[in-house]
Each structure stands twice: as C-alpha cells, then as structure tokens.
Amino acid sequence: MIANDAAILQHFVEEWEREIALYVEKYKDNMAARNILPVRNVGEDIAIDVIQKYDRTGNGADIVAKGSVPKTMGVTATSAKHEIYQISTGFFLNAKDLKLEPKTKTRLVDIAMRDMHRAEDNFALNGKTTLNVNGLVQAARANKNGKITTGTNKGAWAGETGTDIYDDINTAIGLMDGDFEPAFLVGNRTDMLYLNRPDSERIPYYKSCAGLFGKLNENDKSWMWMTNHLAAGYVYVIPKDFMAAEFVVGENPHIIEYPMQPGQNYYFELAAWVVPEYHQNNAFVEIATG
Amino acid sequence: MKPVNVNAFDIIGPMAAAGQIAFGAAVMRAAAGTVKGVQDIVHNILGIADWDLVEKDEDGFYALYDMVPIIARGRARVWVTSNETTKEALEAGDYLEIADLGGTNALPVGAFQQMSADTGTCTGAVREVGSLARAVEDNALSDIIVVAADLAIGGVTVTVADSSLFTIGDYIVLEDVDGNAMINRVADIPTSTTITLQLASTVALANATDYVHILHQVEVMLL
Numbered sequence: 001m002i003a004n005d006a007a008i009l010q011h012f013v014e015e016w017e018r019e020i021a022l023y024v025e026k027y028k029d030n031m032a033a034r035n036i037l038p039v040r041n042v043g044e045d046i047a048i049d050v051i052q053k054y055d056r057t058g059n060g061a062d063i064v065a066k067g068s069v070p071k072t073m074g075v076t077a078t079s080a081k082h083e084i085y086q087i088s089t090g091f092f093l094n095a096k097d098l099k100l101e102p103k104t105k106t107r108l109v110d111i112a113m114r115d116m117h118r119a120e121d122n123f124a125l126n127g128k129t130t131l132n133v134n135g136l137v138q139a140a141r142a143n144k145n146g147k148i149t150t151g152t153n154k155g156a157w158a159g160e161t162g163t164d165i166y167d168d169i170n171t172a173i174g175l176m177d178g179d180f181e182p183a184f185l186v187g188n189r190t191d192m193l194y195l196n197r198p199d200s201e202r203i204p205y206y207k208s209c210a211g212l213f214g215k216l217n218e219n220d221k222s223w224m225w226m227t228n229h230l231a232a233g234y235v236y237v238i239p240k241d242f243m244a245a246e247f248v249v250g251e252n253p254h255i256i257e258y259p260m261q262p263g264q265n266y267y268f269e270l271a272a273w274v275v276p277e278y279h280q281n282n283a284f285v286e287i288a289t290g
Numbered sequence: 291m292k293p294v295n296v297n298a299f300d301i302i303g304p305m306a307a308a309g310q311i312a313f314g315a316a317v318m319r320a321a322a323g324t325v326k327g328v329q330d331i332v333h334n335i336l337g338i339a340d341w342d343l344v345e346k347d348e349d350g351f352y353a354l355y356d357m358v359p360i361i362a363r364g365r366a367r368v369w370v371t372s373n374e375t376t377k378e379a380l381e382a383g384d385y386l387e388i389a390d391l392g393g394t395n396a397l398p399v400g401a402f403q404q405m406s407a408d409t410g411t412c413t414g415a416v417r418e419v420g421s422l423a424r425a426v427e428d429n430a431l432s433d434i435i436v437v438a439a440d441l442a443i444g445g446v447t448v449t450v451a452d453s454s455l456f457t458i459g460d461y462i463v464l465e466d467v468d469g470n471a472m473i474n475r476v477a478d479i480p481t482s483t484t485i486t487l488q489l490a491s492t493v494a495l496a497n498a499t500d501y502v503h504i505l506h507q508v509e510v511m512l513l
Contacts, residue, residue, distance in 0.1 A: 047344055085357065088303070130306035130323040132355040 023111050027189050027228040031117050033124035033276065036184050036225055037247040038240060042084070044251045044273065049082045051279060080279075084250040085131065087119045088271040095264035105268075109255060112270045116253040118229070124247055124276040125186075125229045135276060136186065139245065140236050140284035145175040147286040157194040157289040165194060165205045168287050169212055172237045177282040180239035182213050186225045187235030191289045195224060237285040244283035248275050291350070291461070292367055292507050294341045299364035302337060303357070310489075311352040312461060312473045313341035314369050314507065315400025316388060316422070317360055325358055327398030327473065331388050333420055337362035337512065339400070349488070350461070350475055361512070368423060368510050369400065369461055369473075371503040372431035373407040380404055380429045384414030385421035386510060391463060391471035391503075397492060399473045401463055401505055423510035432504040434465070438483065441495040446477075446487045448495070448502055453479050456504065463503040466493045473505075 042049055058073035091108050098105060127135030140147065148168055150156075155163030173182050185192070195206040206221055213223035230236075238244075250273030258267040278284070294314045295301075308320035311327045316335045320326035328335055337360040339352060352358050370380060371389050380386075389401045390408035404412040405421060414425075432455065439449035441464070448464070456462070456476050465471040470493045478486035485502075495502075 086303075128306075130355070131357065 021107075021110075023114065025228065027226045028118055028121075029114050030225075030227065032121040032186070032225060032227040032229065033117075033247045033274075034120070036186055036238060036240065037124060037245050037276065038242045039249060040242070040246050041249045041252075046250050047084055049084060049248050049275065049277065051080045051082065051277065053078045053080070053279070082248065082275050082277045083131075084248065084273045084275045085123075085128075085133070086271055086273050087116055087123070087253075088269065089115050089119075090267065090269040092261075093266045093268065095260065095266065098266070109268070109270075112268075113253060116270055116272055120247075120272070120274055121227060121229045123274065125227065127276070133275065134278045134281075136236055136238065136245075136278075136284060137230070137234075137286075139278040139281045140238075140286040142281040143175060143283075143285055145177070145282055145285075147175065148172050148288060150288045150290045153288055157191060159194075159197070164199075165197075166199065166208050166212075169209050169237065172285040172287050173212060175285045176237060176239065177244075177280060180241050180244055180280075180283045182223075182237050183240035184223055184225045184238050185209075185213070185235055186227060186230065186238055187289075188228060188230050188232040189226045190232040191235050192224055192226045194289065233288060233290050235287050235289060237287065239283050241283065242279075244280045245276065245278045248277055250274065291341070291459070294338060294367050295361060296365035296367060296509055298340070298361040298366060300362045301340065302360040302362050305336070305358050305360060307352040307354055307356045307358050309354050309398060310348065311339050311356075311358060311398065312369070312400060313339060313350050313352070314367060314461075315339050315398070315473065316368065316402065317358065317400060325360065327400035328388050329395050329398055330392075331390050331420060333422070335388070335422060336360050338366045338368055340366075350459075351489075363512055365426065365509060365511055367507040368402050369505040370402045370404075370425075370429065370431065370508045371407075371463060371505055372434060373403040373503065374410060374412075375433055375436070375501075377431045377433045378404065378407070378412045378414075380414065380425050380431055380508060382425055382427050384412075384425045385417050385513075386414075386423040386425060386508075387418070387420040388422065389463075389503075391465050392493075393466070393468040395469075395471045397470045397472050399463060399471055401473065401503070402508075402510075421513060423512050425508055425510050427509045429506050429508045431506055434501040434503045436498060437495045437500055437502060438497065440497045441491055441493075441500075443491055443494050445491050447480075448485050448487060448491075449483055450485065450502060451483065453482055453485050456485050461505040463505060464491055464493050464495055465501045465503060466495055467500055469493060 308324035389403035
C-alpha cells in the first residue's frame with residue numbers, strides 16, 4: 001500500500017512540550033545595570049534625586065609648637081540634581097486570544113519585562129544624550145586620567161605581535177581614581193572572549209587577570225561581565241562603589257492592568273522609574289581592544 | 291494658565307526638549323529624539339507640549355534636556371494670537387494655523403493664529419493645507435500692541451501705552467517685524483506703561499514699529 005497503512009496517527013504520538021523563546025538573549029538579559037552598579041531605592045514619591053558632596057578644605061593637621069595657633073581647616077559642599085526617568089512599554093491583548101492561548105499573556109509580560117530591563121541596562125551603560133544623562137561609556141570617556149586607545153594599547157586583543165591583555169588591564173587600573181578598586185571588566189561578548197585566549201605561556205588571560213580584580217581563585221570569572229548593550233571594540237574597568245556610580249530606582253518595573261477596552265481588548269502597561277548616576281568619571285576606564 | 295490637556299487621545303513620550311519650550315506650545319522635531327517650539331509656518335508639527343505639575347527651573351517652560359509629553363491627537367488648549375492690530379474674534383469652528391511671526395523668525399515660539407490672520411483678514415471658516423487645529427470655543431483675543439520704546443536684546447522691561455491690558459503670568463510674544471519673535475511671560479507690571487519680562491529678551495524691539503502679542507489659551511481639536 002502507498003497510503004492509509006498506519007494504525008496510529010501522528011497526532012496521537014506528538015507532544016508540544018519544548019518551548020524555545022528566541023527573544024531570550026543571555027548577554028542582553030543579565031540585568032547589567034542592577035548587577036554592576038550599586039542599586040539604591042529612593043521611593044516612588046521622589047522625582048529628583050539630589051546628591052550632596054562634601055570635601056575638606058584648608059590645611060591638614062600638622063606638627064606645631066607649643067602655644068601656637070594651628071592653621072584651620074573647613075568643609076566645602078556641592079549638590080547635584082538627578083532627575084528620575086520613566087521607562088515604559090505596553091501591549092494589547094484581545095479577550096479571545098487570551099482564551100485561545102492563556103500563556104500568551106505570560107509570554108507578553110515576560111517579553112515586556114525583559115524589554116524593561118534591557119532599556120535599564122542600555123540607559124545605565126550608554127546614557128541618553130538627548131536627556132544629558134551619562135552612562136558608563138560617557139563617564140569613562142570623560143575620565144581625566146585618560147583611557148587606553150587603539151594607539152596606546154599593547155596590541156589588538158584579537159591578536160598580533162606584542163599583544164598583552166594583562167598589561168592593558170593593569171594599565172587601565174592605574175588610570176582609575178586611587179580611591180576605587182576594580183570590580184568588573186565590562187564589555188561586549190566579542191571582546192570579553194579574547195580573555196579566554198592563551199597568552200604566550202599558553203595560559204588563558206582570564207587566569208592571570210583574575211588577581212587584578214581581587215580574585216583569589218584564578219578560575220573565578222565573576223569579574224568578567226558580558227553585555228551585548230555595549231558596542232564591540234571597547235571594554236571598561238569599573239568599580240562597584242556608591243561613590244563612583246549608582247543605579248537609582250524610584251519604582252521597580254511593575255505591571256499596570258486596565259479594565260477591558262471596547263473590542264474586548266485588554267491593555268497592559270509596564271513602568272519603572274530609574275536613573276543611572278555617575279558621580280566620579282575618573283573611576284571608570286575605557287580600553288580600546290582594536 | 292489652564293491645563294493644556296483637555297481630552298488627549300494620544301500623548302507621545304520619548305522626546306526631550308532641545309531648548310526652552312513654553313507649556314502649551316506647538317512643537318516640532320529639532321533633531322533626532324528632540325523637539326523645539328515651532329518657529330515659522332510649518333505643517334509638520336508633532337503636537338502640543340503638555341504642562342508639568344512639577345515646578346520647573348524656569349516657571350512655565352521646559353528647559354533643555356527635559357522630557358516633553360506631546361499631545362498628538364484630541365482636544366488641548368493652545369496659545370493663540372490675533373496677530374492683527376485690530377483683532378478679529380475667534381469663534382468655535384474656526385481653523386487655526388501656526389502664527390506667522392517676525393520677518394524670518396528663527397526662534398521657537400509655538401503659537402497659533404486664525405487662518406490668514408497675518409494678512410489682516412482672517413479666513414477662519416476655510417480649511418487649508420496649513421490648518422492644524424479647529425477651535426471648539428469662542429475667544430475674543432486681543433489686539434497686538436505696538437511698543438512705545440526700544441527694547442534691546444537682554445532687556446526685561448517693555449514699554450507700552452497701557453500696561454493694564456496685561457496680567458502677571460500672561461504668556462506673550464515679542465515680535466520684531468523684520469526679524470525674530472520670542473515667547474515670554476509677564477513677570478511684573480511695575481507701572482501703568484511698563485511690563486517686566488520673565489525671560490531676558492532675545493529679540494530687539496523698535497519703538498512704534500514692533501509688537502507685543504498677548505497669547506490666549508484656546509481649546510482646540512487637533513487635526
């Protein structure tokens with residue numbers, strides 16, 4: 001026979017179990033902003049976050065003769081205002097579609113929430129020029145101690161004669177303000193994978209570099225933070241210190257559900273109020289890997 | 291001022307101010323991601339800058355880098371000038387276009403006028419390509435007022451024949467008929483013939499030649 005010779009039809013033996021969410025991207029969905037920067041919650045009644053900075057002025061303590069009047073010291077204070085911005089997205093879902101596939105709502109919420117966190121990460125890393133808000137990239141490029149360029153690095157990280165990734169990172173740490181300790185090397189996956197390459201002694205760079213970030217175990221890669229929100233060609237040495245930068249949260253991402261709209265449409269909105277605050281540009285160092 | 295939003299059908303959110311923008315001004319694209327008050331007659335406005343209940347550094351104005359919510363559709367209150375020395379009242383149903391101000395105005399304003407008001411004869415009943423809004427209420431409007439003394443750039447005191455026509459807080463337009471126009475506010479009325487501006491003037495006004503416009507908030511349906 002050439003047909004109808006089956007005893008069991010396919011739909012009896014099929015099962016739709018495995019779901020592959022193509023919208024999930026490991027290096028985009030790792031909440032970089034909330035991991036590499038200290039998070040500070042300010043409450044939903046705050047629209048402007050004011051940072052107060054104090055510094056000392058005048059002479060320090062000194063050795064003086066008995067009976068003499070010491071030189072005086074004092075304090076100087078400045079304040080900086082940071083507006084908190086709303087990140088938001090939304091979607092419609094028809095009541096019939098909800099009945100046809102109840103998981104649709106969960107999936108849309110999942111995508112929307114990922115989009116929210118991606119927007120947070122992009123905001124924290126790349127800032128927003130039109131709002132005059134600096135991200136990691138702008139802060140590092142404004143580092144007055146300098147940066148490591150394609151002209152000053154020890155060769156392209158992709159490999160050429162004389163390439164020395166360890167030395168580039170160590171030099172970069174030297175360009176970081178002395179009050180901060182390096183906590184992460186942040187970059188695009190393309191650049192970060194160069195650290196897995198062996199040096200001239202056939203030892204992967206990440207093993208020797210781990211110590212530069214205070215890791216006792218050379219196999220500890222927690223200091224390597226990959227994110228696809230940064231353009232390839234640059235990596236950044238950063239501290240995790242509230243005096244350097246913070247990710248300030250007025251409202252965490254949350255879902256707002258509206259009543260059913262005409263046409264049996266449900267409308268859902270997600271909103272968060274956040275802002276990255278870079279207090280000390282000299283704490284962030286850019287390394288060009290090209 | 292009254293609320294700008296009456297019954298907005300849609301408010302656009304991701305744009306930032308490219309410079310100072312008055313609450314309630316018509317705005318257009320300045321650069322990627324930024325908007326500015328409309329300067330001269332255009333058809334491609336984005337909408338009306340809604341007001342903000344939170345106090346601003348410059349009262350009544352968005353500043354550079356501020357997020358600007360833009361009413362793109364629906365009913366809103368916009369700034370209207372008669373743009374005539376002998377005004378013609380605005381009636382519900384009249385069409386509005388961007389006010390033709392100054393010679394070649396290069397400064398953001400964002401005010402409306404009744405159709406063809408700048409020619410001296412309004413044609414508010416006629417819808418044209420440039421009609422961007424339709425009034426849904428009457429408004430008597432005001433004659434534009436010729437200044438009674440020169441005003442230099444940077445000046446804050448405007449001399450007029452009768453300052454009692456103004457109220458503190460009024461949005462006004464300073465118009466150099468051969469040059470630029472700027473939107474401003476009345477901060478004080480110190481004498482019977484002078485008003486004090488909230489913002490230092492960025493236009494030079496010539497005695498007996500140039501004008502001050504009192505803007506009126508008119509409820510319109512955006513087209």
